[in-house]
Amino acid sequence: MKTMNFMGWRKLALAFSLLLLIVSVGSFFTRQLNWGLDFTGGTLVEVHYSESADLNQIRAYLDTAGYAGAVVVAFGTDRDVLIRLPQGYTETAGQALLETLQKQVESSVELRRVEFVGPQVGDELREQGGLAMLLALSLIMLYIAFRFQFKFALSAVIALIHDVVITLGFFSITGMEFDLTVLAAVLAVIGYSLNDTIVVYDRIRENFRKLRGVAPLDVVNISLTETLGRTTITSLTTVLVLVALAIFGGDMILGFAIALLVGITVGTYSSIYMASNILLLLGVSKEDLIIPVREGADQDDLAP
Numbered sequence: 001m002k003t004m005n006f007m008g009w010r011k012l013a014l015a016f017s018l019l020l021l022i023v024s025v026g027s028f029f030t031r032q033l034n035w036g037l038d039f040t041g042g043t044l045v046e047v048h049y050s051e052s053a054d055l056n057q058i059r060a061y062l063d064t065a066g067y068a069g070a071v072v073v074a075f076g077t078d079r080d081v082l083i084r085l086p087q088g089y090t091e092t093a094g095q096a097l098l099e100t101l102q103k104q105v106e107s108s109v110e111l112r113r114v115e116f117v118g119p120q121v122g123d124e125l126r127e128q129g130g131l132a133m134l135l136a137l138s139l140i141m142l143y144i145a146f147r148f149q150f151k152f153a154l155s156a157v158i159a160l161i162h163d164v165v166i167t168l169g170f171f172s173i174t175g176m177e178f179d180l181t182v183l184a185a186v187l188a189v190i191g192y193s194l195n196d197t198i199v200v201y202d203r204i205r206e207n208f209r210k211l212r213g214v215a216p217l218d219v220v221n222i223s224l225t226e227t228l229g230r231t232t233i234t235s236l237t238t239v240l241v242l243v244a245l246a247i248f249g250g251d252m253i254l255g256f257a258i259a260l261l262v263g264i265t266v267g268t269y270s271s272i273y274m275a276s277n278i279l280l281l282l283g284v285s286k287e288d289l290i291i292p293v294r295e296g297a298d299q300d301d302l303a304p
Contacts, residue, residue, distance in 0.1 A: 007220055033168065167189060
């Protein structure tokens with residue numbers, strides 16, 4: 001197999017990643033995230049129409065009826081509608097909204113459920129979501145440091161932070177709603193990207209111990225070439241599923257699918273050009289992975 005010179009582009013890749021990080025962080029300070037009802041608080045109302053519902057007409061009617069900022073999406077079928085009202089409405093808003101909708105159409109409208117999320121609950125969810133990501137990254141760093149070596153752990157965590165920040169930056173720049181389903185997707189991205197990175201690191205460790213007289217940069221290139229097929233196939237099949245979910249899954253899981261699409265794309269890139277790149281910047285060498293020699297044993301005998 002011909003070895004591909006992935007690390008020949010490492011400086012350009014690092015500059016590109018820094019640019020994406022700067023844009024993402026800048027967007028956080030200027031635009032922030034478009035927090036969903038789960039984090040800001042508000043009222044969620046699900047209604048069922050006896051006939052097919054026109055979402056555009058419902059949006060226009062609610063806007064003229066005084067429900068400014070209401071978000072109307074399909075929920076499963078074309079007769080089920082989910083309406084999200086921002087803060088400022090009480091728990092009785094569901095019944096009032098139902099009466100308003102019944103005046104619009106001749107067909108019957110049935111109230112299925114009403115959920116009220118207070119602003120305090122939304123703040124707690126936002127705080128707990130951030131703590132969940134920090135805890136996940138901390139445990140991942142401990143795991144990789146135990147399984148590999150501290151340089152590998154630090155590189156992996158920096159690469160994961162890179163993936164999370166760019167994914168969140170995408171939502172900040174586009175203004176797409178960030179709710180609990182998107183947060184779940186971001187946590188899933190951490191797991192997916194970590195799995196990809198560990199596969200690469202495992203091959204790098206194996207080649208460091210197996211290859212003699214080969215520079216660290218060449219070891220990384222060889223390892224990335226050997227794992228490229230697995231990385232490509234895994235990412236491609238996952239992306240195909242997510243594209244189908246984004247197109248046919250409806251508005252309820254669109255944010256989830258988009259977050260995973262962006263995260264997996266960035267994660268696949270970072271497992272090649274960020275995790276390995278940072279590993280080289282930290283000066284990884286064969287000595288970092290040498291197995292401790294037992295007294296009276298030859299080091300070469302311990303190498304696989």
